[in-house]
Amino acid sequence: MNTAEKFYLPVDGIFEMFDSLTGHHQAHITHQVLQSTALTSALQHPKVSNISKTGMGIIKSVRGRWRQHDKRAASSRSSSSGNRQVSTDRLPKGSVDLLDLGLTKPKNCHRVVVLGAQRVGKTNILQRFLGKEFEERYEPTAEDFHRKLFHIRGEAYQVDLLDASNERDFPAKRRLSILTGDIFLLVFSLDDKDSFSEVCELLNEIKAAKAKLLKLKNPARVPAVICGNKADLEAQRVVSRSEVAEILGEGVSFFETSAKDGSGLEGMFRALASLGGLPAETSPSRHQIVSIPTYQSLCIGQQGRRGSRTRGPIGAPCAAVDPLARRPSFSSDLQLVLGSSTKQHKPERCQIQ
Structure with a gap:
């Protein structure tokens, strides 16, 4: 028999591999692997005419198990945030960008860049801002990007949080x-003097980079908050x-x-809001968390009321965390920087290196 006329599904180890992948992201990888190694291969070879019933059964079985795993993960995320569970059919297909959707103004979109040494608590501080609990277990962060959307006094706000601390070995990327x-937000640990020295160097680097971008002769004044974390470890200070x-x-x-223990975080979050021109209600204690569909309905409903004479109640401040937020591409970031540089007297090449 001509081997090109028969499709063989690689069965060995497929369930073992699936069971070993426990995270949502890993399950997504499994789904992609199955599609790329099985179904896509079949479609790319027109001579392949048949897939055995056993092979199709395995594909359907693994797909079913992946969907069940995805539903359990979604249910777990919903219950952990304390929100009412929302059908996954109503969730957006991609990251929610209020500016692209025309639901807010450019002045209401801000990016917070978080920098600092390893093991100083940056991730847990970000989790607190997102309304989540402290995590005792430490896991090194490669790069974290979060997006929190606010609806405050009839206005929509978007705050992107980028933990870029692991870019120390990539100067151009960090710049x-x-x-x-x-x-x-520059974070150091009160029990680690070296981490404080690194924050001092980072602050000078930020001032120099911004001054060069804006063509200033002196270091620029930047909206920065310095955070000395781990105040609960007073004995090791x-x-x-x-x-x-x-x-x-x-x-x-x-x-x-x-x-x-949460001490000092409220004041720090208020300072971040003040420096960025954000409402004080962006502090975690000043708003309630809602689902993404609920948030979108509020924004769309608010837009509809703007054209009417009888304006309905604005409602209490609320926020939603985008579960599908992804860091913007480096090309789009570069275009953003180049756009900033051309606001000067003449367009010049952006100094990234």
């Missing part, structure tokens, strides 16, 4: 992240408040926080 940032004030100056926005 691009810095140039696209509107607000900066090696960086004092007076030392921070002496090195960074009295005018810097500095907060001692604990991502573990």
Whole structure:
């Protein structure tokens, strides 16, 4: 028999591989692998005429198990956030960008860039801002990007959170992240003096990069908040408040926080909002979390009321975390930076390197 006329599905180990992938992202990879190694291969070879019933049965079985896993993951995320479970059919197919959808203004979209040494608690601080709980287990962060959408006093706001701390070995990439940032959160640990030194260097780097972009002769003033985390470890403390004030100056926005017990975080979040021109209700304690479909209906309903004479109630401040948020491409970030540089007297090449 001609081997080109018969399709053989690689069966060995397929269920073992599927069962070993427990995360949502990993299950998505499994689904893609199955499609690319089986169905796509069959479609790309017109001579393949038949797939055995056993092979089709395995494909359907694994697909069914993947869908069940996806539903359980969605249910778990919904219950952990304390929200009413929403049908996955109503969820958006991709990341929600309010500006692209015409649901907000450019001045209401901000990017917060988070920088600092490893193991200082950046991820847990971001989780607190997103309305989630402290996670004791440490996992190194390659790159985290989150998007939180707010509906406050009839206005829609979008806050992107980029943890770019792992870009220290990629200067051009980190510089691009810095140039696209509107607000900066620099985090060090109060029990680690080296992490404080790194924050001081980062602050100078940000000022120099922004000054070069804006063609300033002196270092630029940047909206940055310095966070000394792990204040709950008072016995291990090696960086004092007076030392921070002496090195960074009295005018810097500095907060001692604990991502573990929550102390100091509220003031820090309010400072971030103030520096970025955001409403005070963007602080986690000042709004309730809703689902993405509920949030979208609020925005669309608000737009509909703007044209009417009788305006309905605005409602309490609320926010939604986009579960499908993805970091914008580097090409779009580069275009954003180039657009900023051309606002000067003449367009010039963006200094990324």
